Amino acid sequence: MDRGDLGVKTMNRAQAAARLKWLAAEIAAHSARYYQADAPSISDAEFDALVRENSALEAAFPDLVQPDSPSSQVGAAPVPGFAKWRHARPMLSLDNGFSAHEALEFEARIRRFLSLPATATITFTAEAKIDGLSLSIRYEAGRMVSAATRGDGTEGENVTANARTIACIPPHLPEGVPDILEVRGEVFMDLADFQALNAAQAACGGKIFANPRNAAAGSLRQIDAGVTASRPLRFYAHGWGEMSAMPADTQFGMMKAIESWGFPVSDTLARVDGMAAVLARFEHLAARRATLGYDIDGLVSKVDSLALQERLGFVARAPRWAMAHKFAAERATTELLAIDIQVGRTGALTPVARLAPVNVGGVIVTNATLHNEDEIARKDVRPGDPVELQRAGDVIPQILRWVGDADAHAARAPFLYPDHCPDCGSLATREEGEAVRRCTGGLICPAQRYERLRHFVSRRAVDIDGLGGRSIEEFIALGWLDSPADLFRLHRHRDALLGREGWKQRSVANLLDAIDARRTVGLDRLLFGLGIRHVGEVTARDLARATVSSRGFLALLDTLVAHDPPPAPGETAEKYAKRIALERAQLINVAGVGPEVATALRDFWAEPHNRALVKDLLTEVTPADVILETRTSAVAGKTMVFTGTLSAMSRDEAKARAEALGARVAGSVSARTDLLVAGADAGSKRAKAEALGVAVISEEEWLAMQAEGDLPSG
DNA sequence: AGCCCTCGAGTTCC
């Protein structure tokens, strides 16, 4: 939400003039991106809202209308964007590391996960990490059928026509390639080509690109493939997606096969033994960096053996078997203008640094998070200080320290952290031992309500397309929207909405259709969307899988609330709280859900308002059951528990394998456990399983069972 | 009790 904007009615003339100027610049920038099909940064609805606000202001202050007003320029039929493309295999991101230390940690972690001795040598591939954009190209029977950008990793944009114009991407492949084959790599632009392009653009008054990466992105995402064809784009393959047959059993072998099919592969690609050798390549690459002729931002190392890659698997959205070793971040100095406080959906007060605009590594930075109260104190940055910044990792700017004159710094007032919510004025408190200060306003805090609704409709939650912050704000102000269920009743305001500035037949229909499309939504998404403390995407999915249906989930919540044993005689309040929390975790019995999460769930459900909210929501929405993919394995659909010390694989790996075979992995043994795998020195869990008559197998038996259930990959 | 790994939450840039 742009909290800096005032309502049209409350604005004076000077404010309106300033706002109009800002809107003109904003709309021009966004429409340039939109029409030139570079990445649009806001949704259509949000863009519409900007245009709408502009019109409203011009109506209120007709004498401020400028000849070059956006209202005189916008209005052509919007160019349809690219169609969405769902990746057959998700396109993942990589874990980043910035030091030799982190790289060696990465290697050590792999050894631990695989239970390898410290002396075992792991072979890696190493290659330059090109600063471009990822593309996944699909071939069927040797012919290119599609090409798509990464997008969010699951769904990208179909840019097939444009990719076909890139000279070094083969349109068809030689005989004998796998029938289905997806090659993934990086689209980029050489520095010399980038400079020539910008010079040509300047000459014809076209768009000037900030850096080669943006130029490549802008060129690939052209509506008119003819424009893409005129741009000097290059491509290097670095991986693959779906493959109907595997030509090799190592990363290096695969890349060589891909190269033999006619794809360019980076000449920096090498196979080396051990992380120390990867680090040597990194140093070598850093020295060569300036002479490569294109931008790179580091080096990528991958475990060479595909068998090991498969065993290592994934964490959230990144593989455990790969790492991006990044060059040191670029730094810059600017002035800290002010520190603003934002209120998140959980009430967390987060300080944001407002900075004098400064270029850091090709991007203009104006904001940076300061995380929390302690961080400000630790760095002792004060409004007015000159500060040193860097763009950490890939993008996020970070304030390193204040710089300049110490006396001047000392003369500036330290930032006073507010102890009341800047949005609703409620007391903001800090839990013992916690870093965040939270607004206690809860339901009455408008900022929290707004952020919760935004979370509910966000892509990873219920995913209502095209419902942006500005629309939510508008509907709240109109009194149409208070809780998530209200979203599904917005259609009752259809006529009123149609009468409003900027809402036309089509935009209203699109919004209502998008909402209707989510009347049936996965239990996991719905659960995540509720925004229960400590229940994020992964935990929500684990809980949904364990309870299968909304009925099962609600029953679990009821059980939690009903579990209300009295304190034992002489038990302190603290001990009692700890014990009952532990018991709640046992009632849930889902690996990864401990006392804290269990208590958060209970507290949520103990609140009558939340029960009413969920009940209301369920009158509008049908949660879809979350059923594990049933693969043909002996453990599919079974609830398993691991105990004792496993020798062939670590516990984490065992859990990951079991889940891949369709099993649920619980934390402890109960009557609902189907199978216990007992490693060496199994203790109480084994005894309990035997007492309950739960099947117990040894590690060897489990390995055999798992190998049987294994399906060929790909 | 201490340690390591993951996850959750909030944020930035385009």
Add this chain to the structure above:
DNA sequence: CTCGAGGGCT
């Protein structure tokens, strides 16, 4: 993306 904190192992 980074930081803090929860969960689960040793």
